[in-house]
Amino acid sequence: MGTVEPQVATTNTSDAQSQVTDGFHLVIDALRLNGIDTIFGLPGIPITDLTRKAQAAGMRVISFRHEQNAGNAAAIAGFLTQKPGICLTVSAPGFLNGLAALANATTNCFPMILISGSSEREIVDLQQGDYEEMDQLAIAKPLCKAAYRVLHAEDIGVGMARAIRAAVSGRPGGVYLDLPAKLFAQTMDAEAGKKSLIKVVDPAPKQIPAPEAVKRAVDLLRSSKKPLIILGKGAAYAQADAEIKSLIEKTGIPYLPMSMAKGLLPDTHAQSAAAARSYVLPEADVVMLVGARLNWLLSQGKGKTWGGKDSKAWGGQKFIQIDISPQEMDSNVRIDAPVVGDIGSCVSAFLNEIKSGWAKPPSEWLNAINERKNKNLAKMTETLAKNPVPMNFHSALNVVRDIIKANPDAILVNEGANALDFTRSIVDMYKPRKRLDVGTWGIMGIGMGFSVAAAVVSGQPVIAIEGDSAFGFSGMEVETICRYNLPVCVVVFNNNGVYRGTDVNPTGGPDVAPTVFVKGARYDKLMEAFGGMGVHATSPAELRKAMEEAIRSKKPTLINAVIDETAGTESGRITSLNPTSAKKK
Ligand SMILES: Cc1ncc(C[n+]2csc(CCOP(=O)(O)OP(=O)(O)O)c2C)c(N)n1
Ligand SMILES: [Mg+2]
Numbered sequence: 001m002g003t004v005e006p007q008v009a010t011t012n013t014s015d016a017q018s019q020v021t022d023g024f025h026l027v028i029d030a031l032r033l034n035g036i037d038t039i040f041g042l043p044g045i046p047i048t049d050l051t052r053k054a055q056a057a058g059m060r061v062i063s064f065r066h067e068q069n070a071g072n073a074a075a076i077a078g079f080l081t082q083k084p085g086i087c088l089t090v091s092a093p094g095f096l097n098g099l100a101a102l103a104n105a106t107t108n109c110f111p112m113i114l115i116s117g118s119s120e121r122e123i124v125d126l127q128q129g130d131y132e133e134m135d136q137l138a139i140a141k142p143l144c145k146a147a148y149r150v151l152h153a154e155d156i157g158v159g160m161a162r163a164i165r166a167a168v169s170g171r172p173g174g175v176y177l178d179l180p181a182k183l184f185a186q187t188m189d190a191e192a193g194k195k196s197l198i199k200v201v202d203p204a205p206k207q208i209p210a211p212e213a214v215k216r217a218v219d220l221l222r223s224s225k226k227p228l229i230i231l232g233k234g235a236a237y238a239q240a241d242a243e244i245k246s247l248i249e250k251t252g253i254p255y256l257p258m259s260m261a262k263g264l265l266p267d268t269h270a271q272s273a274a275a276a277r278s279y280v281l282p283e284a285d286v287v288m289l290v291g292a293r294l295n296w297l298l299s300q301g302k303g304k305t306w307g308g309k310d311s312k313a314w315g316g317q318k319f320i321q322i323d324i325s326p327q328e329m330d331s332n333v334r335i336d337a338p339v340v341g342d343i344g345s346c347v348s349a350f351l352n353e354i355k356s357g358w359a360k361p362p363s364e365w366l367n368a369i370n371e372r373k374n375k376n377l378a379k380m381t382e383t384l385a386k387n388p389v390p391m392n393f394h395s396a397l398n399v400v401r402d403i404i405k406a407n408p409d410a411i412l413v414n415e416g417a418n419a420l421d422f423t424r425s426i427v428d429m430y431k432p433r434k435r436l437d438v439g440t441w442g443i444m445g446i447g448m449g450f451s452v453a454a455a456v457v458s459g460q461p462v463i464a465i466e467g468d469s470a471f472g473f474s475g476m477e478v479e480t481i482c483r484y485n486l487p488v489c490v491v492v493f494n495n496n497g498v499y500r501g502t503d504v505n506p507t508g509g510p511d512v513a514p515t516v517f518v519k520g521a522r523y524d525k526l527m528e529a530f531g532g533m534g535v536h537a538t539s540p541a542e543l544r545k546a547m548e549e550a551i552r553s554k555k556p557t558l559i560n561a562v563i564d565e566t567a568g569t570e571s572g573r574i575t576s577l578n579p580t581s582a583k584k585k
Contacts, residue, residue, distance in 0.1 A: 001244055011070075012478035015270070016025060016269045019188060019189075019190040019191075020154065020187040020188065020190055020193075021153075021187065021190040021193040021194075021450040022184065022186060022187045022188075023063050023153045023156060023179070023184040023185060023186045024049055024050050024053050024184045024185075025193075026090065026153055026156040026157070026188075026193050026197070026489060027050060027115075027156055027160070027179065027184075028050070028053055028054050028057050028059065028195070028382055029193075029194070029197055030101060030156055030157050030159075030161075030197050030198075031054075031059070031086065031160065032057065032058075032059065032166055033197050033198075033199050034160070034161075034199060034200055034203075035083065036059075036083060036084070036086060036164075037052055037058075037059055037060060038049070038059065038060040038061075038062065038077065038085075038086065038456065038457070039059055039060070039061045039062070039086045039087075039088050040062045040064065040070040040071070040073040040074045040077070040085065040087050040088070040449075040453065041061065041063065041064065041067075041070050041087060041088030041089060042064050042065070042066070042067050042070055042087065042088075042089060042090070042091075042094060042454075043063065044090035044094060045090060045091070045117070045131070045132070045181070046090070046091070046181035046184055047088055047089070047090060047115075047118040047141060047179075047184075047205035049151060049464070050088065050117075050184065051063065051088065053517065055265075057395060060261070060456065060481070062453075062456060062484065063209065063480070063483075064449070064452075064477060064480055065088045065476045065477055065479060065480060066097060066474070066477070067087070067094050067095075067097035067098040067101075068097050068098065068100050068101050068445060068449070068474070068478065069101075069445075069448055069449035069452070069474045069477045069480075070087045070088070070089070070098065070101075070449065070473075071087040071089075071098040071099075071100070071101020071104075071105070071112070071114060071449070072104070072445065072449030072474070073085065073087070073449040073452050073453035073456075074086055074094075074101070074112040074113070074114070074448065074453070075087075075101055075102075075104065075105035075108070075110040075112045075114075075174070075449075076110065076170075076436055076446070076449070076450045076453045076454060077453040077456070077457050078105070078110045078111035078112045078167070078536055079108075079110045079111075079233075079237055079433070079436070079452065080433060080453070080457050080458065081236070082111070082168065082172075082204065082239065082458055082538045083111070083168070084111045084112055084113045084163070084164055084167035084168055084175070085105075085110070085111070085112040085113070085453065086112070086113050086115060087102075087112060087114045087115065087432045088115050088116075088316060089114065089115070089116045089117070090116070090117055090132065090133035090426045091116060091117050091118045091119050091131075091134065091136065091181075092118075092119070092132040092133065092134035092136070092465060093132065094116065095114075095116040095118070095134065095136050095139075095140075096139075097449070098114050098116065099114070099139070099143060099524045100445075100447070101114075101174075101178060102114045102140065102144050102174040103143040103144065103174065104174075104439070104443050104446075105144075106143065106144050106145055106172035106173040106174040107439070107440045107441055108220045108233065108372060108439040108440050108441075109171050109172050109173055109234060109237065110172060110173070110174070110211045111167035111172035111173065111174075112167060112170045112174050112175070113163045113164070113167055113175045113176075113177055113179045114140070114144070114174065114176050114177070114278065115173070115179060116136055116176070116177075116178060116179070117180070117181055117184075117397040118134070118136050118137075118149075118178050118180045118181065118476040118547065119131060119132055119133050119134070119180070119181060120180065120181065120182060121182075122153070124390060125584075126420055130327065135180050135303045135474070136176075137149050137176070137178045140176035140178070141176070143174075144173065144174040144175055144176050145166055145167070145171075145172075145174055145175055146162070146163070146167075146173075146175045146176075146186065147175065147176040147177075147178070147181070148162055148163055148175070148176070148177055148178065149177075149179075149238075150177070150178070150179055150180035150183060151180065151183065151184040151297065152183070152186065152531075153183060153187070153188045153193065153317060154188055154192070154193070155196075156183075156196070156197075157196040157197035157198045158196075158198060159177060160177070160197075160198070161198035161200050161337075161441075163175045163177045164200050164203055165200055165203055166202050168204040168205075168352065169203060169204050169205065169326055169549055170207070170325065170326050171323075172204075172237070172462075174338075175286035187262055187515035190332065198536030201324045202282070204342075205578030206341075206342050206344070207324060207340070207341045207342045207572075208345045208346050208349070208560055209322075209339045209340060209341035209343055209345060209346045209347060209349050210340075211349070213337070213338065213339045213340065213520060214339060214346070214349040214350060214353055215353065217288070217320045217322075217339050217577075218336035218350060218354060219348070219352045220286055220318060220336060220337045221251070221253075221286055221288060221320060222358075222359075223286070223520075224284075224285050224286035224361070225285055225319075225362055225365060225545075226283055226284050226285045226286070226361070226365045227251075227253045227254075227284065227285070227286045227287075227288070227361055227365075228253065228254055228255070228256065228273065228280050228281075228284035228286070228287045228288070229247075229248060229251075229253050229254070229255040229256070229287075229288045229290060229463070230255065230256045230257075230258065230287060230288070230289050230290065230292045230298070231244065231256070231257045231258060231261040231264050231291065231292065232258045232260075232261055232289065232290065232291040232292025232293065232341060233253055233258060233260040233261055233291065233292070233439070234261075234291020234293075234323065234324070235264060235290045235291035235292070235343050236260055236261045236263075236264055236291070236432055236433050236435075237291070237343075238291060238342065238343035238344050238345050239344070239432075239433075240307060240344035240347055240348075241264060241432045243344060243347040243348055243351060244264055244265075244290065244343075244347055245265050246351060247347050247350055247351055248265060248269075248271055249271070250351065250354060250358060251354065251358055251360070251361075252271065252358075252360035252366075253271070253288075253361055254271050254272075254273040254280060254361070254365075254366065254369050255271055255272060256272075256274055256275060256277055256281075257272070257274060258274050258292050258297065258298075258434055259297075259424050259435065259437055259439075260433075260436065260437060260439065261291075262274075262424070262428075262429040262435045263429030263430055263431050263432050263433070263435055264432045265431050266428070266430045266431075267428035267430070268428055268430075270371075271461050273369050274372065274425075275372070275373040275377050275380070276369050276372035276373040276378040277386075278305075279368070279372045280369060281305050281306055281307070281309045281315075282304075282305065282307030282315055283307070284305055284317055285316070285317055286317065286318050286319075286320065286576045287316065287317050287318070287319050287320070288319075288320040288321075288322070289319065289320065289321045289322065289323070290343060290346075290347070291322065291323065291343050293328060293329060293331070293440075294319075294321075294332040294333065295332075295440065296577075297440070299321065300332040301314075301332045301333040302314045302315065302332065302333055314333050314334075317335070317459070318336040318337075319334070319335050319336055319534040320335070320336065320337040320338075321335045321337075321338055321339065321392070322339045322341070322343060322346045322347070322389065323338075323339075323340065323567075324340070324341065324342050324343070325340070326338070326340045326347065332556070335407065337573040341419050342477065348468065363462040364553050378477070380426070383399075384398040384401070384426070385398075385571065387540065388564065389560055390538065390563065390564045391539060391541070391543070391561065391562060391563055392563060392567040393418055393419070393422040393426075393493065393536070393563060393566045393567055393568070394422065395425065395540050396491075396493065396540060396543055396561050396563060397422055397423055397426040397427060397465075398426070398540065399540050399543045399544045399547065400423065400426075400427050400463070400465060400491070400547070401427045401428060402429065402544070403544070403548070403551065404429065404430070404463070405426050405428065405430070407461065407551055408429075408430035408431050408434070409431065409434070409460050409461075409470070410434070410460060410462065410463050411433075411434050411435075411436060411455075411458060411460055411461070411462045411463070412427065412429065412434060412435050412436070412462075412463050412464075412465065413436045413446070413447055413450045413451045413454060413462060413463070413464040413466075414435065414436070414437040414438075414464070414465045414466075415436070415437060415438050415443075415444055415445075415446055415447045415466060415467060415470040415471075415472040416444075416465075416467020416468075416469065416497060416572075417469075417470075417498070417499050417568065417571055417572035417574075418467065418493075418495070418567070418568035418569065418572045419465060419466060419467035419468060419470065420437060420438060420441040420442075420467065420470075420572060421572040421574075422572075423465045424437070424439055427465075436454060438561055442574075444467075444469065444470045444473045445470070445473030445474050446474070447466050447470055447471060447473070447474050448462050448464070448471075448474035448475065448476075448477030448478065448480070448481065448490075449474055450464075450479065451464045451481065451486075451488045451490070452477060452480055452481060452484070452486060452488070455481075455484075455486040455487055455488050456486070457483070461487045461488075461489065461550075461551050461554065462486070462487065462488045462489070463488075463489050463491065463533075463547070463551075464488060464489070464491065464528075465491050465493065466490060466491065466493065467492075467493055467495075467498075468492050468493065468494045468495060468496070468497070468517060468521070468523065469497065469498040469517070471490070471492050472524065475523070475526060477530065478490065478527050478530060478556070478558060479529075479530045480527055481556045482527070482531050482532045483534065485528070485555075485556065486557075487551075487554035487555070488557070489550035489551065489557045489558075489559065490527070490557065490558045490559070491543070491547070491558075491559045491561050492523040492558065492559070492561060493561055493563045494521065494523060494560055494561060494563055495563040495564065495565045495567060495568055496516060496517055496518075496519050496521075496565040497515045497516040497517050497565070498514075498515040498516075498517075499568045499569065499570050499571065499572070500515065500565060500567070500568045500569075500570075501515075501516055501517070501519065501565030501566075502516075502565055502566050503515045503516050519565075521560075522534075522536060522560055522563075523556050523558060524536050524559065524560040526558060527556065530556075531556075532555065532556035532557060532558060533549075533550065533553070533555050533556065533557040533558070534558050534560070535557065535558070535559045535560070536559075536562070537559050537560065537561045537562065538559050538562045543559060545563050546559045547559065
C-alpha cells in the first residue's frame, strides 16, 4: 500500500497560509490510509458530497439503487478480501435498508462497516422531529458486532480504526459507524487532522491455538476408525487454502464442504464425501469441524441426521471443532476437543503435529463411502442426461455445471429455494471462494449485490443462478450492472413462482395464489432496458449458447431460463422446516 496524501479541503481559513481539512476529507483519508479503496453506497443527505469527494480522491464508488444491495455487496467484498467492505447510506430509511445486510453479514461472519449519515443529535435526542430522525446507533447495536458514533472531526481516525478492528479481528462481523451530518463540515487544521488518523497495525492478529488443545484433537483423530472433516465458510474465509488441502490429503480423511466451502478442494476430489452426506454424518465416529458451526445447516449436530434416535437425541460421534470463537464450543453438543484459534494457525499446528507419521483411515470406511458415492453420482449422471421439455432444474443445471467446469475462475452467486439447492448439489466448484450464496439465514436478496461486488473486487466473470422470486429482491440492480459494465451473467430460473408456479387460489377468486407470479414473465427484457444483453432460453442448447456468449463477451447479460413450473418442491430441500396446516379449511 502506498502512502496516502491527505485530502486538503478547499475552504481556507482567513489566514491564507494555514490549511484546514474537514470531516468529509478525514473520513476518506482514514479509509484510504487503511487500504480501503472501494465504497458501496447510495447518495443523499448528508453523505452526497462524501461520495463525490471519495471518487475525486481516486476511490471506487459503486452507487446502487437500494441500500440493502449495497450492504450485501460490502459484506461479500469483505468475505472475499478479508478487508471490511464499506457500505455508505443516508440517515433513517437508508440506514434501515442497509441494516438488513449488516445483520446478515454479522450472522455470516462477513467483515463489513455500515457507515450511515445521521441527523442532528440534539434534535434526535429530544425527539423534536428532524429530517430523517432516528436514534440509529441504538437500533444498530443489537444487530451487529460493534457500533460507534463519531461526534468530532478529530475522532474520525480513532472511530475508523475501532470500526476496522472490530470488523476483521477475531470472528469477523458487521460494524456500524454513525456519522452525524454536522461532523462532515467540521473543520480542523490539516496537519493536526493528518496526525489524528490511525493506520491500523495488524487488524486481524493471528490467534495461535494452545499446543495441548491441538494434541488433544490430533490424538482423538488418530483414535478414530471413521473420521470425517467438515469444512465451513470460515475455512474458506481464512485463505489458508494450501494448508487445508494439505491437511485433508495428508490425513486421507473424507471431507464434506459446506455450501460456501465448496471448491476449497475441487468438488471432484477423491476424498469428497458430499455425494454420500446422509451416510457419513450418522456413521462417522469422530467429526472435525473446520470453521463450520453446528447450526441448523448441520441439524445442530444431533437428531436423526447424526444417527440420534429422535430429533433431539445425540448420535454417538465425538467432535473436534476448530473455530476462532471460544464461545462457539458446546453451542449444541459436547465438543470433545475444542481448538480455538484462527483457521490458518490451527491447521498449520495440526500439520506440524502429524508430521511424525499418520495412518490413513481404515479402508472399510473409505470403501463404504465410495460405494455410496459412486452409486449416487451414477444416479445423478443419469438424471442430468435427460432432456425434458420444458427444461427442469437438472437439465438446465447440467449446462451451468459444464460452464463452470470450463471457467473455474468464474464466481457463482446463487439464491432461491430449488434454484439454490439443485445448483449446490449439481454444480461442482473447483477453486476456493467461488461460490457465494444465501449463507446462514438462507436469505433472499443477496443476488445482485453479491454479483456486483464479486465482479468489482475480483475482475472475474460472475454467473448468478437466481430463482425468479429470489431475483426479484434485488433485480433493479441490473441497471447498476449495466452502468458499471460488469461481466455478470444472470440466469433467472423462471418457474413462475416461489418454489413452483402451480398453486391456485382455493376460493376461485381473481387473485392468484400467494406463491405464483405473472406466467411467462420475460426477465430478459429488464436487462435490455438498460443496454445489456437479454436472452430468452427455453432449451439447454439455448441456455448453453447464451452463457458461452456472455462469458466470451463479458457483457452484462440476463438469461430468462424457462423451467417447468411443476418441477420444484415446497421450500426446496428444507421442506421439513416448513410448518403446514393439517386443518382442511
Ligand atoms: C428475505 C427473505 N424473504 C423470504 C424468504 C423465504 N423464501 C425462501 S426461498 C424463497 C423464494 C423461492 O423461490 P425462487 O427464488 O423462485 O426459487 P425456486 O424454488 O422457485 O427455484 C423465499 C421467498 C427468505 N428466505 N428470505
Ligand atoms: Mg421460482
